[in-house]
Amino acid sequence: MHKLSYEIQPPAATLAPIVESFWRLQTGAVVDKPVLLLPDGRLDVLFSYSRTEPLHVMLMGLGTEAEQVTLAAETVMCAVSLRLPAAEYLLGTRVADILNSARPLPSDFWGITAADLTDFRQFYAKLNATLPTLLSPATDLRKLRLFEQIYATDGASPVHQLAAEAGWSSRQMNRYFQEYFGLSLKSYCAILRFRASFPQLKAGRLFPEQDFTDQAHFIREVRKFAGVRPKDLARNADDRFIQFSAWPQE
Structure with missing residues (x-):
């Protein structure tokens, strides 16, 4: 089973x-x-x-x-x-x-x-x-503001806007992301935007509803992160994609 x-x-x-x-x-x-x-x-x-x-x-x-x-x-x-x-x-x-x-x-x-x-x-x-x-009692308010905005927008805000709202330069933010997490801030935001598309795909809606340029951009991003086209991810045969299977129905 x-x-x-x-x-x-x-x-x-x-x-x-x-x-x-x-x-x-x-x-x-x-x-x-x-x-x-x-x-x-x-x-x-x-x-x-x-x-x-x-x-x-x-x-x-x-x-x-x-x-x-x-x-x-x-x-x-x-x-x-x-x-x-x-x-x-x-x-x-x-x-x-x-x-x-x-x-x-x-x-x-x-x-x-x-x-x-x-x-x-x-x-x-x-x-x-x-x-x-x-939890550590010492926190950097710039980082907290940055992450609050990243998660509130599912990665949709451009890096220059995040920098302005956090009071932190784009260069400093990217250095922090590379040193702490191993990827750029822009790449991380793209992952969050991909993940934010799970509910719509699970509901069978195969067109971009997040901040993607167009349908071709949406398909490219899904293929980059999932290895398949949006329709194949939505089908999820045999519960192949485990996080997608666990996502609640809308």
Whole structure:
């Protein structure tokens, strides 16, 4: 069986600038499940185990292209999906070295155990309580203004406008993005714009509704990040694109 079960919860209000969501995924029994991971502009701390693998924890860096992976049968995975400020203010680390890659973390990271993964409410409540105590008190207001605008517009604002609103030069912003995350600010905004098209594609609307120049630009961007045309992503045969499958219906 290839069946996937998926649950998701938003963070507490105090964590909203740093954490996008908490989620849990479980695969079915008998056979492994091949899937493609799509770029979605998030960092993910993944806690998982299967019937053949003990609990392990990974920090997933940003992705810029679809990645083929196979989920083992009877995999249980809980995760914290993070906004980019989390790298500096929660994790205290740069993630440029794990662009399209991952970094192993200690198996007891954030005090999570295998038992926490069996009960999503327990996992969610535990980290909602723990993560605020780990946040750095020192923050750069320019960065917070920058990220607030990036996420509010799903990456649609041009770099020069973001610079003006954040009070930070375009050159400084791009240096920060390259050094901390491994890609340019413009490239990151393109990923967010691609991700923002998921709801319309899932509803079967194959024409651009975000800030794309025209239909050809939309098709190019979807093919760049998903490896397929918009109609193939919308069809999503056999739940091939896992984040797309988990996206709620409009």
